[in-house]
Amino acid sequence: MYLAIIGDLIDSRHMSAKERSRVQQVLKQTLAKINQTYAVDIAANFLITLGDEFQGLLKRSDNVFIIMEQIQADLPTHPVRFGLGIGAIYTPLEKDAIGADGPAFHLARQALDNIKHFARKSEQPKSLMRLESETIASDLINHMFAQIYYQSSHWTEKQQQIVWLMRTASSQKELAEQLNVSQPYINQVLQATGYYTYRASLQAIVKEIKRQRYG
Numbered sequence: 575m576y577l578a579i580i581g582d583l584i585d586s587r588h589m590s591a592k593e594r595s596r597v598q599q600v601l602k603q604t605l606a607k608i609n610q611t612y613a614v615d616i617a618a619n620f621l622i623t624l625g626d627e628f629q630g631l632l633k634r635s636d637n638v639f640i641i642m643e644q645i646q647a648d649l650p651t652h653p654v655r656f657g658l659g660i661g662a663i664y665t666p667l668e669k670d671a672i673g674a675d676g677p678a679f680h681l682a683r684q685a686l687d688n689i690k691h692f693a694r695k696s697e698q699p700k701s702l703m704r705l706e707s708e709t710i711a712s713d714l715i716n717h718m719f720a721q722i723y724y725q726s727s728h729w730t731e732k733q734q735q736i737v738w739l740m741r742t743a744s745s746q747k748e749l750a751e752q753l754n755v756s757q758p759y760i761n762q763v764l765q766a767t768g769y770y771t772y773r774a775s776l777q778a779i780v781k782e783i784k785r786q787r788y789g
Contacts, residue, residue, distance in 0.1 A: 575709060576617055577632040577783065578659040578671075578678035580686050581645060583652050584702075586626035594625070597652055601628065604648040612637050617663075618671035631663070631671045631678065635783045639776045640741055642703070647738040650731055653702060657686030660707035660783065681706035700724075705783075715779050722775055729767050736763045737772065 589597065605620040605628060615637050620630030632638060638658070646654050659681030665674050685704040693700060699720035705712045729737065736749070743749040746764070750757040764770065 575660055576663050576676075576678045577635050577638060578629065578661070578663075578674075578682040579620075579632065579638070579642070580627065580629045580657045580659075580679070580682040581642075582655045582657075582686055583626040583649070584655060586652070597649060598622065598625065600648055601645070604645055605630070608641055608644060612641055615641075618667050618674055619669055621670045621672060623672065629671050629679070629682070631667075631674060635780055638780065638783070643738045643741060647735070650734065655686060655689050656703045657682045657684070657689065658703070658705040659683070659685060660705070660709055662708075677708050681708065710782065710785065715782060718775055718779060722772060725768055725772060733763055733767050736760060737767055737769055740764065740769060741773065 583597065583601075586594065586597070602622060605622065608630075609616060609619040615632050615634040616630060617633040618631040620628060622628045630641075632641075642654075642656050659678045661677030661681050663674055663676035663678055665676065667674065685706040688706070689701060689704050699717070701716065701719040701723040703719045703723070705715050705719070726734070726737075736753070739749055739752070740746070740760070743752070746760045747757050750760045753760075
């Protein structure tokens with residue numbers, strides 16, 4: 575089993591040519607950084623496949639949300655949708671996740687399409703992350719994604735930055751020193767955003783996904 579990720583920049587068609595070029599360059603650099611930093615997790619490297627889409631393939635799910643948050647953190651003014659698919663890959667694996675075929679990518683595409691579909695339905699819960707799988711029931715996970723989206727959609731840009739950075743910081747003190755602010759201020763932001771509930775939800779999802787065997 576593999577975990578495929580397909581990402582899509584929302585409303586990228588409305589960007590100016592200059593902004594689109596800048597965003598694509600930032601995304602390219604971010605994906606290269608992820609491929610290097612999380613090489614042990616990656617089965618096939620992340621890369622841009624279309625102007626506003628990218629994809630990658632994981633053999634381990636431990637850092638899946640850190641990877642997704644890194645992408646969004648580097649593009650703070652351009653929301654990204656993420657479709658995740660758990661399934662097999664039928665084609666031989668190459669270095670980059672291009673040309674790979676199998677249920678993992680089909681399900682990731684289905685997940686991304688469902689995000690777009692539900693966004694147009696007023697009675698449906700909204701989310702920027704969705705999982706489809708051929709081996710586990712994904713309904714509960716997707717409801718958790720919707721709750722996470724509702725929670726995070728109320729954060730300011732500064733709060734978002736602190737939440738994302740805190741996931742890789744060793745302590746509040748370290749992050750405070752990094753941002754040149756006080757530790758009580760960091761704690762105040764984390765409490766206001768419900769950071770620890772947010773993190774516990776993501777950890778529970780990872781735990782459930784990790785029940786699958788990858789590779």
